Amino acid sequence: MSSKKNSPRILHDSFFYNEDCITGALNHLDDNSVDLIVTDPPYGINGNNHHLHYNRNEKLVVDGYIEIPGSEYEKFSYEWIREAARVLRPGGSIYVVSGYTNLSYVLRALQDEGLKEINHIIWKFNFGVYTRKKYVSSHYHILFCEKPGGVRTFNVESRFGLKEANENGRSINYFDREDVWTIPRQYKPGKIKNQNELPDELLKKMLQYSSNEGDLVCDFFMGGFSTARVAIGLNRKFVGFELSSSIFQEKIKEIETLEPGYLFSKLRTPIVKKSINQGKSWDPEECQKLLSRYNELLKSGKTKKDVVVILQDEFQRGYWSIEKALKKIIDLQ
Numbered sequence: 001m002s003s004k005k006n007s008p009r010i011l012h013d014s015f016f017y018n019e020d021c022i023t024g025a026l027n028h029l030d031d032n033s034v035d036l037i038v039t040d041p042p043y044g045i046n047g048n049n050h051h052l053h054y055n056r057n058e059k060l061v062v063d064g065y066i067e068i069p070g071s072e073y074e075k076f077s078y079e080w081i082r083e084a085a086r087v088l089r090p091g092g093s094i095y096v097v098s099g100y101t102n103l104s105y106v107l108r109a110l111q112d113e114g115l116k117e118i119n120h121i122i123w124k125f126n127f128g129v130y131t132r133k134k135y136v137s138s139h140y141h142i143l144f145c146e147k148p149g150g151v152r153t154f155n156v157e158s159r160f161g162l163k164e165a166n167e168n169g170r171s172i173n174y175f176d177r178e179d180v181w182t183i184p185r186q187y188k189p190g191k192i193k194n195q196n197e198l199p200d201e202l203l204k205k206m207l208q209y210s211s212n213e214g215d216l217v218c219d220f221f222m223g224g225f226s227t228a229r230v231a232i233g234l235n236r237k238f239v240g241f242e243l244s245s246s247i248f249q250e251k252i253k254e255i256e257t258l259e260p261g262y263l264f265s266k267l268r269t270p271i272v273k274k275s276i277n278q279g280k281s282w283d284p285e286e287c288q289k290l291l292s293r294y295n296e297l298l299k300s301g302k303t304k305k306d307v308v309v310i311l312q313d314e315f316q317r318g319y320w321s322i323e324k325a326l327k328k329i330i331d332l333q
């Protein structure tokens, strides 16, 4: 590897390496130093033929995408995931975007390298690959895991307050945290892009829930530098790798023009209401009242979930606090 490849471009307190992520991580990243990894490795399905499926102007897709041969995919997955597990801090999170073909290798490597699965998210997108003799494939897998041994960042109200409801009275926080995400591909007419560029909306969601300002976010396979763009836009620090020189040279230009924190003005402000009784212990009289109100509301035909939402308001406590108290009272009976 040339020495030129080993020196990063440093922009906005963030480090960009035009080199292989496995040796790059070994050479440049300390153990337990990264708060969050969001990454989207090549899928091992001959990425350079993607243009056969998509209706877009291929002149605007930057050349140089580096694929991994299917026969090497298992070994390759173990190698980069071993590095990812090493550099993550205990409690740090990793999101890996994967297609179906080589999913089993990625899942096994994550597990064998000690990363614990928290959620298996399905990202449903809006451009199925056209087929006639089978169903249309219109989703990717996103494996959300943590490195055990520390406190995981999960900002439950970073996008919607727990008590925010839609016009039907249902929790929008709940819908946002379901593990099937419908997020359209981002169209960037006239802009130079990478093959498979992830939409900002998808990346914002992962970064808002799983990191804080000033955290170090890493992408092992930068491609179109989409994770970097969003990380800088949310005032996170960033480090990333991209092996292809042509992609790196093209996409780094966009990073130069960014203003750190540029995304904040476009973010929705969640309505976060702190319950007056939050954190207070339950006295026997309140427990009694809770149980009789719970039974009364259930009898009126409401679902258990809706009842707990109503009780949150009446007892000025959080959802889980109500659930836990009810379970304890009912178990004691």
Ligand SMILES: C[S@@+](CC[C@H](N)C(=O)[O-])C[C@H]1O[C@@H](n2cnc3c(N)ncnc32)[C@H](O)[C@@H]1O
Pocket: 019, 020, 021, 022, 039, 040, 041, 042, 043, 064, 065, 066, 067, 194, 195, 196, 197, 198, 199, 220, 221, 222, 223, 224, 225, 226, 227, 241, 242, 243, 244, 247
């Ligand atoms: C699926 S794309 C990433 C797309 C990216 N998430 C985006 O939104 O644009 C995978 C990228 O990994 C790069 N790549 C392949 N092998 C690599 C390696 N060993 N180290 C670093 N990058 C690599 C490819 O050139 C490609 O740009």
